[in-house]
Amino acid sequence: MGPADWGDVPTWIGGAGALAAGWFAYQTIKSQREQIGEQQAFIAEQTQFMDDQRQNLELERAGLRAAAEERRVSQARQIKRSFDTWGGHGDDVYGPTGYSAWRVEVRNNSADPVHDVTVKFGESYTPASARENEGFHHPDGGRRSVPVELIPAGHTVVFESPHWEEATVDNNRPVLLFTDAAGVRWRHDSYGKLEEVPADGAS
Incomplete structure (x- = not known):
């Protein structure tokens, strides 16, 4: 090998x-x-x-x-509202009758005014009257045309509805409508719901 x-x-x-x-x-x-x-x-x-x-x-x-x-x-x-009903009795051709109406107090607790303020009752009823809550300071008793053109900061306006029979007043519950300082339209119903009114004005 x-x-x-x-x-x-x-x-x-x-x-x-x-x-x-x-x-x-x-x-x-x-x-x-x-x-x-x-x-x-x-x-x-x-x-x-x-x-x-x-x-x-x-x-x-x-x-x-x-x-x-x-x-x-x-x-x-900050636009606060409170409401209650008040009533009384009157006479018609059928004798004594009872009636009731809404009283809605709207207070502007904000630092700016609100505009075009009104209350709608039920589907279509408008206020029978509106006056400033501090009306005793005014010669006209604080009466205002409806809708109220302007509620300044810190002021209160009271709206009253037409009179209805006591049995039907609850069918015409109040809804507050107003325009804020920025031009936005608002709706505040009697159940506490606050919402912006659509641009087409439906409320």
Whole structure:
């Protein structure tokens, strides 16, 4: 048996070159994978950052909208109204009869005036009279035409309905209508619901 054949020098050089090339390719792929991983992590961080920013902007916008809405309805909420019924008896061709009417007190607790103020009773009845609650200070007793053109800050106006039979007065419950200082028309019903009147004026 002779000595082992380890090949010639060119074969060794070729094998070493192939090994080096393989090692270099492996390192290149490894480096590329690390770079891709870093890029993916960076993209994920940026995506999360942008998502956080978007959520923050949405919260800020929601807060601004809520603040704007609060400012929009602030004056309307300060227009206070109270109401009750009062009645008496009169005579007609059939003898003594009972009657009843609504008395609605509207007070402007805001810092600005309100305009075009009236009360609607039932579907279509308008007030029989309106006067300033501080009417004794006025020569005319504080009487005002309806709708009341303006109620200044801190003032109160009392509206009275027509007279009805006591049995039917509740069918004509009062609804307050007014325009705030910003020109928005509001409706406040006898159950406490405050809402903006549509632009077409339906109420």
